[in-house]
Amino acid sequence: MANKKKDVRALTKDQLRNFFESQGDKAFRGNQVYEWLWSKGAHDFDDMTNVSKETRQMLEDNFVINHIKVDTMQRSNDGTVKNAVQLHDGLVVESVLIPAKNRTTACVSSQVGCSLDCLFCATSRLKRMRNLNPDEIYDQVVAIDNQSRLYQDRPLSNIVFMGMGEPLMNYNNVIKAIDKITDVEGLGMSPRRITVSTSGVPKIIKKMADDEVKFKLAVSLHSAIDEVRTSIMPFNETFPLADLRAALEYWYSKTKSRITYEYVIWKGINDKRKDVDALVQFCKFAPSKVNLIEYNPIDDGQFQQAPDDAINMYVKVLEANNITVTIRRSRGKDIDAACGQLANKS
Numbered sequence: 001m002a003n004k005k006k007d008v009r010a011l012t013k014d015q016l017r018n019f020f021e022s023q024g025d026k027a028f029r030g031n032q033v034y035e036w037l038w039s040k041g042a043h044d045f046d047d048m049t050n051v052s053k054e055t056r057q058m059l060e061d062n063f064v065i066n067h068i069k070v071d072t073m074q075r076s077n078d079g080t081v082k083n084a085v086q087l088h089d090g091l092v093v094e095s096v097l098i099p100a101k102n103r104t105t106a107c108v109s110s111q112v113g114c115s116l117d118c119l120f121c122a123t124s125r126l127k128r129m130r131n132l133n134p135d136e137i138y139d140q141v142v143a144i145d146n147q148s149r150l151y152q153d154r155p156l157s158n159i160v161f162m163g164m165g166e167p168l169m170n171y172n173n174v175i176k177a178i179d180k181i182t183d184v185e186g187l188g189m190s191p192r193r194i195t196v197s198t199s200g201v202p203k204i205i206k207k208m209a210d211d212e213v214k215f216k217l218a219v220s221l222h223s224a225i226d227e228v229r230t231s232i233m234p235f236n237e238t239f240p241l242a243d244l245r246a247a248l249e250y251w252y253s254k255t256k257s258r259i260t261y262e263y264v265i266w267k268g269i270n271d272k273r274k275d276v277d278a279l280v281q282f283c284k285f286a287p288s289k290v291n292l293i294e295y296n297p298i299d300d301g302q303f304q305q306a307p308d309d310a311i312n313m314y315v316k317v318l319e320a321n322n323i324t325v326t327i328r329r330s331r332g333k334d335i336d337a338a339c340g341q342l343a344n345k346s
């Protein structure tokens with residue numbers, strides 16, 4: 001059952017200062033508590049050792065700290081770590097630590113389940129139960145930063161919003177979490193090390209451009225032909241490619257920031273020359289990068305990774321059109337932590 005007391009971390013620093021003043025205390029007490037909550041990651045009011053016992057009790061009487069709890073943790077043979085993260089109301093999301101030679105990336109969730117219905121994705125079967133709060137997103141990052149220091153001997157270097165959920169369907173909370181992650185009073189990370197990956201919600205992409213966000217944008221495209229895309233990502237009917245393209249043109253005109261496309265090539269679905277030609281036409285209006293991602297089959301086998309010939313054809317055509325292309329091997333397959341596999345199975 002959800003606790004009736006308010007989560008103290010939903011308060012801004014000013015709101016905390018006001019709260020202390022309203023209790024007849026000094027406003028600076030709010031700064032001290034804020035620092036404990038965000039810079040020092042306090043899990044309990046009793047951790048706040050430079051705050052008097054009476055004040056800690058007063059906080060306890062009025063608030064809770066709804067920290068996430070890493071419930072189970074699985075480590076893959078390749079060093080990938082998958083966390084099942086329990087939220088204060090008992091729901092569970094997953095986050096993943098992905099180590100590489102010179103970096104550690106956190107793949108974090110933004111919703112419990114997902115608002116969208118991509119047929120190839122395990123998360124889509126969970127249906128959206130609720131959005132994550134900013135602090136629940138922030139906590140996933142802090143937990144993975146701690147794991148990176150423990151297992152990789154270095155802090156976390158990058159974040160991708162590519163776990164459970166469609167981040168642009170929880171835009172306000174994702175933005176608040178990123179503000180905290182990049183704030184010097186939070187984790188102080190550069191926004192250029194953060195990528196928000198979306199299936200493409202045109203209105204919010206335009207809003208991001210207007211908001212002048214500094215993080216990077218990736219689009220899970222998977223097909224630049226409406227008919228094909230709708231057959232695997234049914235929401236494409238509501239947000240067709242022309243609208244997505246217009247939003248991306250607007251984004252580029254405002255940010256001048258390169259756009260990354262995430263793309264899986266499936267056997268018999270998007271593995272023909274016409275598919276790659278459509279992709280070139282779709283993305284050549286701005287500097288683009290296409291990540292060809294290895295697919296990890298989910299249980300029913302409806303989707304299968306295309307053979308190497310198709311991948312080589314994509315690489316050749318994209319490169320001939322001066323579009324940067326990388327092939328992304330999936331990590332953590334043995335623990336169901338790879339792209340599209342997050343479905344609370346652990």
Ligand code: SF4
Nearest residue numbers: 114118121123124165
């Ligand atoms: S691929 Fe992303 S947007 Fe699509 S259902 Fe899965 S989690 Fe949601």
